[in-house]
Amino acid sequence: MGLKLYNTLSRSIQEFTPLTPPHVGMYCCGPTVYDFAHIGNWRTFVFADLVRRTLEFSGYAVRHVMNITDIEDKIIRRVRESGTTLREFTGPFETAFLEDLKSLGCREPHVQPRATDYLAEIIALIQKLMDRGLAYRAADGSVYFSIAKYQGCGCHYGQLLKLNFEEMRPGERVAADEYAKESVADFALWKARVPEDGAVFWQSPFGEGRPGWHIECSAMSLKVLGESFDLHLGGEDLKFPHHEDEIAQSEGATGKPFVKYWLHGAHLLVEGRKMSKSLGNFFTLRDLMARGFTGREVRYLLLTAHYRETFNFTLDGLAGAKTALARIDECVSKLRALSGPSATAPAGSDIPLLANFTAAISDDLNISAAWGAVFEWVRETNKKLADNALSPAEAAAHLAAWTKIDGVLGVSLKTEAEIPESILALAGARTEAKKARDFKRSDEIRNELKALGWMIEDSPSGIKLKKI
């Protein structure tokens, strides 16, 4: 069964067929490195990771590109305020971003281009648009893209959503220096240097200045993935104007269809409210880790809801994520113990988990149904384990199926926590006390272990220590 995805271009779920199978070019709008990414940003990046992993699970060879936006108004302002250089300012946030991405179990994108490394491509693209008569230099020295000229060539502006310029409200975010545009719909490709930019400017045939926001993504994706590629994703807020403008610039410059499938991830609420610093519900990954949660717990929670639905992220939910993951860990751990290092899965093992999971995830990434399949498998596997109804080889088959599934989910613990000698010694002492039926002493030790962060569990086959 093929993979189906919702394409914003057609506003419908479509069979996914790449331009040149088995290769898939995928571009994801990355972070703007002016601060630590927040949990809402992370939802989008974890979503992108899920798409990539699902494609790989489906047998495609994915080339995943995620840009780093390091030229932007807020960045320039903070560079000026902090008296550093652009690179000194953005470097640490970029590093932090990549660390967090790893904590969240995201596979590293194959290419991570920075806007500042693509000035030549950006300038060349703008020049091409000017040569084609689709861009103009205004009185303020900036270069703008002309929507009217673009539409005059028979091109369609408004592919991702219905636009009605008559009914639109001029936003409050229109920069005061953009009065020189011929039409409000036009957008900046190159912004002329202003004193507030400080040292952040580049030379170009259009004068000193810096690129607009949208153009960097077009320049980088066209360079790295070619003039037409398969997938482009980002947060739903980017549909307009960012992605719409990317399409206009790219198709205006190349005359070819830009992207075949556009995927957009919905935003999230935190504790039922729109995330905002004043409400105290604004979290970075680091904030959550400081509260004792791990990256994989955050990943799990972000992956519990369908990507096109607004998701309500709560701290209660995060606590629940911890418990739910422990349930999976427990089951997998038992399977590992039973399977041992050498058991191999018998050929033709039929593990329903695989088919159920595949059907769910292939249906426009129905992750909730996919988790349903996982937990159903956990329950049934636990039952068999409790009844001693699994052979080591069967356990290995289950593990193999799980490993494949986890290639998409990315939440499994790779190794069991190592138990320190002192903890083992205490556990031994407890076993002795228990054997002597000194339950008072044995419970004391159990509490000590708990205080040290270790849970001890008794079972017919002996004790088991688990890191809390």
Added chain:
RNA sequence: GGCGGGGUAGCCAAGUGGUAAGGCACGGCUCUGCAAAAGCUGCAUCGUCGGUUCGAUUCCGACCCUCGCCUCCA
């Protein structure tokens, strides 16, 4: 004002024209010295009001509530 999402148990969240997955939380039972883990088990008629239908949570209409975008916010 324009465009587009949502409203399903205490919380999170799938789904279907024929009486509603899964996770967390909570209660009971089994196992256990006690726990934990695991198993069994209990827990919703799907925002409101109409309509279509043999039958609607699922289709249509109205209404209420809520969220997002509308020019550099994931």
